[in-house]
Amino acid sequence: MSTEPSGRPRSRRALKALKVLAVLVAAWLVIDKAVAIASPAPQVGHWRSQEGYASYRAAYDAAMADLPEPTRTHDVPTEFGTVRVYEWAADGGGDKGNGLLPVVFVPGISSGAPMWGDNLPSWIGDRTLYAMDAIGDSGMSTQSVPFDSFADQAEWVEQMLAGLDIDRAHMVGHSFGGAVAANHALDHPGRVASLTLLEPVVVLEALPASMYLWSSLLILPAPQSWKDRALAEIGGTTLEEVRERTPMSVMVDEGAGHYVSPTLVPRTLTDDEWRSMEMPVRVDIAAEKSLAGGEEAAKRARGLGMDPVTVWPETTHSLPMQAAEDLGPELEEYWSTHDG
Structure with missing residues (x-):
């Protein structure tokens, strides 16, 4: 099944988010790869200085001030470090009383829990929601042990869920977080009631070569005007939108400048691996400047039996923010269908 919703005018906040998502993916595409070449040994994500951390904080x-106030804040220990998790509890006593499973959101690079600010208001109330800052990324989580492989990303997620006493949950991942969520579902299927992938990078289709070319400008001694153009091309936006400053974009810029992340590149999963996942899987793809693979990724997802597979008109890699109004009720209905 493929769904093609009608396009909506982009909200002002969604437009501002375009620069943010461009920066996140661009940094992962090239900057992390350059670090891997210069320092191939496994490393722990860390702040370059206390002053840099203070500026980021x-x-x-x-950025967090734009989110609804969390019910609780958790710092969950894992073998790789401590995960900062924010919880918005269900009304009236929590999930076990109303039969609705919780939802766990896995963020894209450098965006952490604040990236869900446009989406959370649609879902707070009936079921408990959890959003975290990833280990090995800028945010309030801390890493103490290096990752040996991308599979370790799935493992810290699993240990985080166990630490929160979450037996089963609906998992939602965006961009790099979509790749992490997909690998977690592959390795730990019993914990996943359903899997929602919003513009997941690499796991369905390889990134387009043009993204590497544009991203290379971000680490070369090129004029800022060229770098702004590269960010606009990656994010599918305009130069004016790239140059806007918002709390979220400032946070991302501070993280990129002051935090050193370990390099871990996901791989494209095989057909057999996708078919081995018994939980329901839905995929949401951007129609413009998709970094998930666009129509090719959607075609592959349909062929693998994922349902629904939605290509959203007039959206780019910033899909969660741009389609927030429609995603709200649609995902709630999807989760309710698979609460059993």
């Missing part, structure tokens, strides 16, 4: 707090 101020920007992070400003």
Whole structure:
């Protein structure tokens, strides 16, 4: 099944988010690869300086101020470090009382829990929601042990869920977080009631070569005007939107400048691996400047039996923000269908 929703005018907040998502993916495409070449040994994500962390923390707090107030904040220990998780509890006593499973959101690179600010208001209430900052990424989580492979990303997610006493949950991942969520579902299927992948990078289709070419400008001594153009091309937006400053974009810029992330590149999963996942899987793809693979990724997902597979008109890699109004009720209905 393929769904083609009618396009909606982009909200002002969604337009501002375009630069943010462009920066996130661009940094992962090229900057992390350059670090891997220069320092191939496994490393732990860390702040370059206390001053840099303080500058980032101020920007992070400003971005978090745009989110609804969490019910609880958790710092969950795992063998790789501590995961900062924010919880928005269900009304009236929690999930076990109303039969609705919780939802866990896995963020894209450098965006952490604040990236879901446009989406959370649609879902807070009936079921408990969890959003975290990833280990090995800028945010309030900390890494203490290096990753040996991308599979370790799935493992810290699994240990986080166990630490929160979450037996089963609906898992939602965007961009790099979509790749992490897909690998977690592959390795730990019993924990996943359903899997929602929003513009997941690499796991369905390889990234387009043009993204590597545009991204290379971000680490070369090129004029800022060229770098702004590259970000616009990657994000599918305009130069004016790239140059806007928002709490979220400031946070991302501070993270990119002050945090050193370990390099871990996901791989494209095989047909057999996808077919081995018994939980329901839905895929949401951007129609413009998709980094998930666009129509080719959608075609492959349909062929593998994923349902629904939705290509969203007038959206780019910033899909969760751009389609927030429609995704709200649609995903709630999807989760309700698979609560059993």
